[in-house]
Amino acid sequence: MTTDNRGVVIRPATSDDHDAIWTILEPVYRAGETYCIPTDITREDALADWFAAPFSAFVAELDGRILGISHVGRNRPGPASHVANASFATHPDARGRGIARALVTHAKDWARGQGFRAMQFNFVVSTNADAVHSWQKAGFEIVGRLPGAFLHPRLGYVDALVMFNDLTAE
Template sequence: MTAAGGVAIRPATDHDHDAIWAILEPVYRAGETYCVPQDISRADALTDWFASPYSAFVADSGGRVLGTSHVGANRRGGGAHVANAGFATHPEARGRGIAAALAAHAQDWARAQGFRAMQFNFVVATNADAVHSWQKAGFAVAGRLPGAFHHPRLGYVDALVMYKDLIGATG
């Protein structure tokens, strides 16, 4: 899939590991947006990002990886029709529509795989850029988890559950 600005979204490969780690490492080290140990190793982070049931993707522009996503079933069994996804953008590429392109791709991919909805289980409420991006993409706050995330600077902050019905929905 080619998004606006000549960014192509494609499946990630082992050759993308260095570029993906360059994107994930500062996000994980900051500890402000993901429930991942701040000191997670490169190997553990990449194993997690590529782990089943997720499929990993990259946003590529002229051979440079500017963002990454992984998409898969939120839960198994009776919840297997709801997708989940994670996203990260290279710091130098923020504000260029990379997250929006990855989110649109994730939704299209999920629909094509037969998912009926997409849910983000744990959006840190203080991550205003993510909350705004997902609301702009049609996700609604389905619930608030008071004090569920221990932010390294702000202490205990809320986390949001965000949800979007993919049946009949576009973009």
Template sequence: MSEGPRGVVIRPATCDDHDAIWTILEPVYRAGETYCIPTDITRDEALADWFAAPFSAFVAEVDGRVLGASHVGRNRPGPASHVANASFATHPDARGKGIAKAMVAHAKDWARDQGFRAMQFNFVVSTNADAVHSWEKAGFQIVGRLPGAFLHPSQGYVDALVMYQDLTA
């Protein structure tokens, strides 16, 4: 368990967190604006995906309330297994409370502790300006652009970004 900015506590997620995690993931997935997840995904499918190997799931709490969820793990197997990947989601009540900042800092520290040499976000929707800004602020660089790779529900085909950070520096 680690404590981030402004009392944000990051800890491993358990089955007891499923309801809280679904409360966070459901509106994000239903909106269809940021994740490559079917908007009609069921609760059980979403949680199975979030907790699936090779990822380790975590929650971010403030005053005992789960306000964020993350999962971190190997991006690809074999010769690329030294590069981590992660996903993050925050509760709408969590805006501006340092939740995303704490979760990404935790993910990078966790990945380093597990022996990962880098972290890559494979598919950051370019219209998700808050995420792009947060990840750049956390030291990630845009290393690739996939033109028109994401079908946004209101903006049509938009670019997806590949973001990367060396964790050995």
């Protein structure tokens, strides 16, 4: 468990957190604007995916309320197993409260502590400006663009970005 200077507590997620996690994931997945997840995914399938190996799931609490979630783990096995991957989601009430920043800082620190040398986000939807900005502020660089790789429900085909952070350089 870690606590940042704003009082955000990040701890491993447990099955007791499923309701709160689903409260965050469901509207994000149903909107279909940021994740490559079917918009009609069931609660059970979504939670199984969020907690699936090789990822470790975490929650971010502020004032005793879960306002953000992450899962962090190996991006690929074998010769690429030194590169981590992570996903994040926050509750709408978390905006401007440092939850996303705390989650990404924790994810990087956790990954570094597990021996990962880098972290890569494989598929950041380019129209998700808040996420792109947040990850760039956290030291991630856009290293690739996948033209038209994501079918956005309102905007049609939009680009996806590959973002990378060298954890050994910090």
